[in-house]
Amino acid sequence: MTFRWAFAIGLLLIPGGLVAWGADADLGLHLKTLQAVGPQGAGHREAAQAARAAAQAAPAQLPQILAAMDGANPIALNWLAGVAEAVAQRAPGPKAVPVQQLESFLADTKHSPRGRRLAYELIANVDQTAESRLIPKLLNDPSLELRRDAVALALANAAKAEAKEDQVVSYRAALRAARDQDQIKTASDAIKKLGGTVDLPLHYGFLQTWKIIGPFDNIDDKGWDVAYPPEETIDLKAKYAGQKGEVGWIETTTSDESGIVDLTKVLDKHKGAIAYAYAEFISDKDQEVEFRFATWNANKLWLNGELLTANHIYHANMPFDQYVGRGTLRKGKNSILLKIAQNEQTEMWAQTWSFHLRVCDAVGTAVLSQDRPSATSAAVPRTVR
């Protein structure tokens, strides 16, 4: 037996098959090339070659491919996912998929949420017990997809509980973990049906109290680029020349479960008009947050005078979390300013002039102002307050 043969057989006998027959020694280089893919097609030619080569890796190398998803940009994540699935498909049988290593990968929340999700799916493809064994432990997982599956399971189990009290407790546990609107609604509706109460604006982190001013002129959409006084300075006692006369700040608090502020109720119906909504937010620390909001109307959002996002779009639906502005709250008082522009479309569906806005972290967990009045705030986890 030559040394080469002895070495090859030795590789095959290594427990766990991490350096199994067919393993690609250059895989690390290929994965780096895939990680380097950028927007506008940057790095595509090199990545196309690397993807072809990486797809020939051994199934035992799947954890290495998934680990390359850590910190990868959204486009590179998809290149890597495509490679991982191709490698898994080439596995000669379920036993070739390194389930144990993938479970270890899944358990380590330092890895990319999407890499961990893919690890779970690769396990579930070859192990029918994966869902019942693994998902219940993932109720508060940083991967929204894994969390969603766990919440779905929790909701199903809550419905099966025999005692009403047990049902309420289970639904509340599911609600605390839920971040997707449909699951939050399912849990909330069930709790209410069982006689309980739910503070949905608190769960979502909707701002409910606003100062509103307007209307300012937006005939022919000309107000979109005009910096009216609230964009220059916030003086809540000031009066300004508005579209139809003098205007001043009006405080309003919405009791809508989705935190919707209807500007036609605060300011009356106006066409070709602009309103500003202002709120203060007390943060207990410097922290990065997301301002998620929705409106049928064109809009701009500022945090402490910095423009976070502008969307010159009229009447294109108002889905939940439609727009996202990312910014950093500073410790103490922060100012949030929204510009909501209405155009002059006459269709019935184009009359809505409203918005809602919430503050949350990257997975949608509410971040609440320190001065938020809430009778139920003590009942929710610290992460939500």
Add this chain to the structure above:
Amino acid sequence: MNRILAIVASIMLLTHFSAADWRQFRGTDQTSVSADGQIPTTFDAKTGENIAWKAPLVGKGASGPIVVGDRVFVTASSGAVTQNRLHVLAFDTASGEQVWKRDFWATGRCFHHPMSANAAPTPASDGQRIFAFYSSSDLVCLDLDGNLLWYRGLGHDYPKAGNDVGMSSSPVVVGSTVVVQVESQGDSFAAGLDVETGETRWRIQRPNAANWASPGALQTKDGKELVLLTCGKGLTAHDPLTGEQQWNYDVGCAGISSVTTKGSRIYLPANGLTVLDSEGSAPAVAWESNKVAPGNASPVVDGEKVYGLRGSVLACGKAQDGESLWEKRLKGAFWATPVVAGGHIYCVNQEGQCFVVKLDEEGQIVATNEIGESVLGSPAVAGDALYIRGEKHLIKVAKK
């Protein structure tokens, strides 16, 4: 010698596959007509009558299936409300067995109407590759075996691209370019990408207005291929390699139904139906008609006749001059463009009923078939089979 024989055999095989393929939205030539398909006129997905197989699908999809060789490809999307998980699925045409499935994550805006899905555009193929496009403007290129060839996050590159009731424009392959049309109040553009590398060959600004129509292709009399783009401001023709505009025709085009071509004739959903002739330069009007005007579905053209489905009324006219021949009232709401095969037209409504109309002098409704689930995507025809993408299943209609 063996190598030469293998190459010849491959070419013959490819030619055979090509003839029976249905490679993009409304078929390889986008006329929605199968030259040789003989499909059963009666079938029932509930009883199994003339159903060759019925395969379960993951997630949702308003996209239609395409067929390349012995595989049928479907896109789907799943996940939380916005459906940011994207799927491409391949099935064996003979058995209905799922051959492979690939999963990705959307990089652009995923919002859509609850009735629709992120997987709304129908995928396209050049016979060697699959181009799966989504409302989120993600464009995935895979080979026929599911190997990722390239991935473009056009919604990541242009994050304001998207209409929050959902986008649905399907890609089209013209020569070696895959063309996408992404038109919204936010980022709005059309782009031509190299089928081999996914690199952008051209990108042109489009009007900032919602538009769901798909691009078309026109073969001019001198054999040149052009990309056709429609929107509320008109029809434009572009070089597929450079995107350079060749000519334009000013007319307000429909925002949902798409342009159809047959030879050098253009059937444009505008002012009812506007039919143009192009010799390679700016086109001239051949005729206009409100009688065969399309609604959500696109015009269907078999050369002799043109069919328009508006509301629930199917109309037939002469392709030559637009003379109205007959109208038939069907039932329900239609999103899918009908298909013609074996002397019949198959019209599938949203509720999952397929009306089969004989293409004789009167347009006789010969059958109303139950699919058993909602259908939004346009069916595909390949060989003697009709492939329907239902809400939950991919269904092959064929004699067993």
